[in-house]
Amino acid sequence: MNVSDSTPPAPLAERFSRIDGSALREILALTARPGVISFAGGLPAPELFDAGALQESFAAALGRPHQSLQYSTTDGDPDLREAIAARYAARGFRVDAGELLVTSGSQQALSLAATALLDEGDVALVEDPGYLAALQCFTFAGARTVPVATDDDGILPDALEETVRRERPKLLYLVPNFQNPTGRTLPADRRRAIAALAARYGFWIVEDDPYGELRYDGTPLPPVAAEPAAADRTILLGSLSKIMAPGLRLGWLHAPEAALSACATAKQSADLHTSTVAQAAAAAYLTRYDLDAHVAKMRGVYAERRDAMLAGLPAALPVGSTWNRPDGGMFIWARLPEDRDATTLLRRAVDQDVAFVPGAPFYAGEPDRATLRLSFTSYPPAEIDEGLARLAKAASA
Ligand code: PMP
DSSP: OOGGGOOOOOOOOGGGGGOOOHHHHHHHHHHTSTTOEEOOSOOOOGGGSOHHHHHHHHHHHHTSHHHHTSOOOSSOOHHHHHHHHHHHHHTTOOOOGGGEEEESHHHHHHHHHHHHHOOTTOEEEEESSOOHHHHHHHHHTTOEEEEEOEETTEEOHHHHHHHHHHHOOSEEEEOOSSOTTTOOOOOHHHHHHHHHHHHHHOOEEEEEOSSTTOBOSSOOOOOGGGSGGGGGGEEEEEESTTTTOGGGOOEEEEOOHHHHHHHHHHHHHHHSSSOHHHHHHHHHHHHHSOHHHHHHHHHHHHHHHHHHHHHHHHHHSOTTOEEOOOSBSSEEEEEOGGGOOHHHHHHHHHHTTEEOEESGGGOSSSOOTTEEEEEOSSSOHHHHHHHHHHHHHHHHO
């Protein structure tokens, strides 16, 4: 065929015109240069991976190759589901293993929940600012994402009720513990108020909790899914990424029966099932090793890194900046004074070989361009100090 006879390919799906994923990708590309101390990514510290125990767990899984290398059920490895249910039970939340669907990371759980719940044109309410990949997921599903106002403790129940009355949403997406990007935690009274609103107005809650076990101060709070008012309308997402290793790609969702079954059907068309061998290895790890002890060790190291960053920030950010003190997770949320633009500071910071993420891309509503997210988990205190010294130079440039 003559090339001049060819017709251009049909256009990409319309849904891609609704997404602009480039802003944050471009910023992260800037920060990936060798030598840059990056407080930008939300990466667990690789030196804390329990690598030896995971190697042995994979060896144990591969010791049963006829099972672990074969196709398996969509629902997930029964031993792994039992182990996840037991971990919830140990924290006072009674879950039946049959109410769990194992997913390829909690990111897939999010996408399955969106497919299960959202029709074209539906409204998904999101925290403002909130987790960027969730916004994308809901937009892909054809939904309109509507921001709900927050303060230092997360979503404001009064603002939520006002938005619910106006928008009649299908779902509310929440990261109640040590939220990405702000590190904020939703207090118990707000959890109860939100559950009551879901019951009164009939919307679903998608509760995403990848960071809950990384608590350094205070007492753990029950999930919104455990509130009796919301139990029949909450999809709770969990993950091994932050407490074991993200490369495993292991997460799960807990949902009432009809939603669980819809998510399983959606998963069949996405990937049939999550990696059999990764699931078997995780199940082996959870029976042979003490994940709680491992997580306790991570907590100690991360708390020290958080404190190192908190101690260094007064000298690193311009006078008049403010920031929070998260009780757990991976992120500190800061705000520059006099409405200075964090993207301008980032460009200067990258010149000094240090990086963070500006807050603006995390907003579904009007962005606050003075905000920024700093991740404190990736470096030991001495390198955090060095990174903050470079940031101080950038801020005074
Ligand atoms: N939800 C939130 C709030 C996250 O921050 C992340 C990872 N950064 C995920 C979900 C996805 O995690 P994973 O798929 O690795 O479980």
